[in-house]
Amino acid sequence: MNFRRITSAVLLVSALFYQTVASGQTPAPAPKAPKPPAAPQVVTIIHRLNGLKMFRLLLRSEQVQSIDALDSAFNLMDDVHTNVIAGLAMDDGETIAAWLPEADVEFGPQIVGFPAPPKSQMFPGSVNGFFDGPDVSVIGADGKQVPAKYIGLDAATGLSILKLENKNTVSASAIKEEPVSSGDSVLLFGPEQVTKTRPVLARMGAIEGRVENVMPAPSGGIARFKVSAAKLSKANIGGVAVNQAGDTIGIIDGLEGNEASILPVALIKRAAQRVLERQASVPRPWLGVKGEAVAALKLDEIQNHGWEMQRAAALAGKHRGILLTSIVPGSPAERAELRAGDVILKVDDKDIQTADEFTWWLEQAGPSSSVEFTVARPDRPVEWALNVKLSGMSDQWSRVNWRSRFPSIKGFWLIDQGIETIALKPLVASQLGTTPGLLVVYVDPVTAAFEAGLEPGDVIQTINGEPVSAFRTSPNSDLYTFEVVRKKQKRVVKIPAKKK
Amino acid sequence: MRKTNCKQIRRELDELMLGETWSAAATEHLSECAECREFHVQQTKLRKIVGSLGTIEAPADFDFRLRARLAKGASSAPAIYWRLVRSGLIAAALAVVVLLGVVAVRDAMRLGENPGEVARKPEVHQPVKADQAPPVIPEQKPSDHVVADVTPATIRKFRPTQQADYKKRPLSSIAISSTGASVLNGTQPAAMSTAFPIDSSAQSFTVSLEDGRGNAKTISVPTVSFGSQRIVQSGNQFAPKRDW
Numbered sequence: 048m049n050f051r052r053i054t055s056a057v058l059l060v061s062a063l064f065y066q067t068v069a070s071g072q073t074p075a076p077a078p079k080a081p082k083p084p085a086a087p088q089v090v091t092i093i094h095r096l097n098g099l100k101m102f103r104l105l106l107r108s109e110q111v112q113s114i115d116a117l118d119s120a121f122n123l124m125d126d127v128h129t130n131v132i133a134g135l136a137m138d139d140g141e142t143i144a145a146w147l148p149e150a151d152v153e154f155g156p157q158i159v160g161f162p163a164p165p166k167s168q169m170f171p172g173s174v175n176g177f178f179d180g181p182d183v184s185v186i187g188a189d190g191k192q193v194p195a196k197y198i199g200l201d202a203a204t205g206l207s208i209l210k211l212e213n214k215n216t217v218s219a220s221a222i223k224e225e226p227v228s229s230g231d232s233v234l235l236f237g238p239e240q241v242t243k244t245r246p247v248l249a250r251m252g253a254i255e256g257r258v259e260n261v262m263p264a265p266s267g268g269i270a271r272f273k274v275s276a277a278k279l280s281k282a283n284i285g286g287v288a289v290n291q292a293g294d295t296i297g298i299i300d301g302l303e304g305n306e307a308s309i310l311p312v313a314l315i316k317r318a319a320q321r322v323l324e325r326q327a328s329v330p331r332p333w334l335g336v337k338g339e340a341v342a343a344l345k346l347d348e349i350q351n352h353g354w355e356m357q358r359a360a361a362l363a364g365k366h367r368g369i370l371l372t373s374i375v376p377g378s379p380a381e382r383a384e385l386r387a388g389d390v391i392l393k394v395d396d397k398d399i400q401t402a403d404e405f406t407w408w409l410e411q412a413g414p415s416s417s418v419e420f421t422v423a424r425p426d427r428p429v430e431w432a433l434n435v436k437l438s439g440m441s442d443q444w445s446r447v448n449w450r451s452r453f454p455s456i457k458g459f460w461l462i463d464q465g466i467e468t469i470a471l472k473p474l475v476a477s478q479l480g481t482t483p484g485l486l487v488v489y490v491d492p493v494t495a496a497f498e499a500g501l502e503p504g505d506v507i508q509t510i511n512g513e514p515v516s517a518f519r520t521s522p523n524s525d526l527y528t529f530e531v532v533r534k535k536q537k538r539v540v541k542i543p544a545k546k547k
Numbered sequence: 548m549r550k551t552n553c554k555q556i557r558r559e560l561d562e563l564m565l566g567e568t569w570s571a572a573a574t575e576h577l578s579e580c581a582e583c584r585e586f587h588v589q590q591t592k593l594r595k596i597v598g599s600l601g602t603i604e605a606p607a608d609f610d611f612r613l614r615a616r617l618a619k620g621a622s623s624a625p626a627i628y629w630r631l632v633r634s635g636l637i638a639a640a641l642a643v644v645v646l647l648g649v650v651a652v653r654d655a656m657r658l659g660e661n662p663g664e665v666a667r668k669p670e671v672h673q674p675v676k677a678d679q680a681p682p683v684i685p686e687q688k689p690s691d692h693v694v695a696d697v698t699p700a701t702i703r704k705f706r707p708t709q710q711a712d713y714k715k716r717p718l719s720s721i722a723i724s725s726t727g728a729s730v731l732n733g734t735q736p737a738a739m740s741t742a743f744p745i746d747s748s749a750q751s752f753t754v755s756l757e758d759g760r761g762n763a764k765t766i767s768v769p770t771v772s773f774g775s776q777r778i779v780q781s782g783n784q785f786a787p788k789r790d791w
Contacts (some may be wrong), residue, residue: 113757148774250743280774282774337790
């Protein structure tokens with residue numbers, strides 16, 4: 048009898064406790080949402096970075112001079128980070144477009160050269176087997192992982208274009224330019240984390256959003272549109288926007304507050320076409336200027352760039368043109384003799400009113416193309432036409448700002464030779480099984496250094512016989528002799544100096 | 548007087564089996580005492596829940612192992628042998644009941660999170676337009692949270708062959724079960740709800756750096772990031788503003 052009583056009491060207490068917990072934690076059933084459309088064209092992209100690429104990423108992103116310590120399990124060639132992001136399977140059954148946030152770490156400042164480099168130089172790994180190309184793979188709607196090849200980066204949109212090794216291994220659907228209007232309901236698809244257990248589990252999820260603002264392109268169609276949604280975060284970037292009918296309408300390429308900026312389908316298709324035609328990365332068209340739309344400037348700001356009051360007022364009154372505030376030395380703009388203070392009024396007869404319009408028309412022209420600017424200058428009474436040949440650049444920041452971030456060896460800038468390095472302290476060098484020196488994290492494949500055989504992973508010990516810390520460049524040097532350690536073996540690499 | 552009655556009646560109710568009838572005194576008391584009626588209702592609910600959980604069968608050798616263990620302990624403490632047996636059985640019974648209760652409550656809570664998710668029917672998809680290829684819909688299994696038939700071995704098998712022979716850090720085995728994904732904004736993930744494992748490093752990457760001005764800092768990089776959760780500060784520089 049006692050046993051039954053004790054058991055009953057425990058049961059009662061337990062049940063009451065659990066009921067309390069359950070009733071406190073179980074949310075009220077949400078009203079049943081309408082079933083979202085299937086979007087099998089949305090896939091998951093897995094992009095992995097090994098230790099060497101991670102070093103390069105740190106070098107590009109942080110003010111890094113040296114590596115002082117690493118966790119004990121670190122190995123240069125091990126994967127250290129995996130990015131999971133949505134991708135869009137295009138209608139040919141084999142092309143995938145995805146906005147990979149770390150794609151820029153895979154390429155040199157010039158996207159391995161422009162025009163397209165020989166295929167053997169696309170990724171150094173294909174030559175020396177050490178520094179591999181992007182490690183990407185695709186997970187289809189059924190959860191199966193399929194191999195994909197990285198074709199290239201379209202720098203104007205930031206989209207990476209992949210190709211499945213086996214056609215139709217993931218679902219695809221027609222990618223049409225569907226109309227998009229403010230107020231439309233959309234779904235933003237993207238992979239989301241299910242569990243943080245090992246291994247991490249993910250699956251495709253979707254959130255609801257609403258189109259808030261559609262920005263027309265100067266040449267017709269849509270340039271961008273914004274979608275508002277609750278709980279938007281950076282994890283949603285790269286997600287694919289799908290309308291209520293299940294048609295793809297764009298890819299999220301950025302966030303501004305509670306709104307996602309969406310790259311429309313027309314631009315996605317054009318980006319894929321550019322990369323596929325070239326079978327390589329396509330840089331942004333580069334002019335080499337900084338500036339601001341005249342319409343966004345105050346009168347005194349225009350005057351500060353050499354404009355007389357009367358002409359500055361006339362410019363401001365017309366609300367058109369881009370005032371150039373600086374010119375990058377050696378850039379196409381400098382070669383065309385553009386100056387700070389000049390105002391570009393037209394690009395190929397199209398009036399320019401905003402910075403976005405200027406960007407748009409340059410991107411329409413494309414890298415290595417010639418454009419005609421209509422220019423006004425403070426000390427020149429009439430406007431005139433100027434032809435400028437644009438160049439290409441994947442990563443403008445790299446060319447302009449990198450120099451200061453790389454170890455300077457008394458005037459010898461390794462970055463000028465296409466070599467990116469990071470210093471290894473003795474403890475770290477010992478851990479990596481090498482000696483202190485400059486660890487090469489990247490060699491631009493279109494440089495003499497690459498041709499000479501310098502490889503990522505090499506540790507530079509001396510240059511022209513002097514330790515890297517004491518090296519003084521000789522004004523007359525036309526050949527640099529690098530003593531490097533590669534896989535615990537000493538080697539000598541002779542690199543002709545890059546001629547300016 | 549009533550308190551005494553409550554105590555007696557509750558004891559009587561306590562000792563009743565499901566479906567048994569109680570005394571006339573209890574009937575009379577229950578008609579007057581709301582607290583005891585509530586007690587009775589809770590008691591009945593509890594018994595029904597426990598009764599619906601089914602029978603847990605002990606392993607075939609449970610009896611043998613129990614006897615062996617008891618025999619081993621008997622030599623050292625013969626005086627308290629039966630007391631231990633009895634209290635051990637009670638404790639075991641309580642543990643089983645608590646465990647079953649936890650399972651039952653957890654299931655109930657999951658059901659509350661995803662109403663209608665149990666015994667889910669295959670997805671019904673929107674009509675496909677004539678000029679579109681029919682979408683391939685992954686087969687839906689009864690559970691919404693299905694671990695795909697992908698193992699670390701198959702993941703690696705499918706990794707692009709251009710990759711070097713990376714030495715991977717050890718990867719733990721795939722979790723047998725998965726918990727529910729967050730359902731955002733009341734929208735359930737569409738047809739592609741199959742969970743899949745991400746083959747990633749087992750250990751986060753931590754590095755100590757020194758900048759050009761002699762400042763040291765330590766950066767810890769997560770093993771996995773989703774979307775554009777940049778793993779380091781600076782953003783993607785594909786399209787810097789006001790730079791052409």
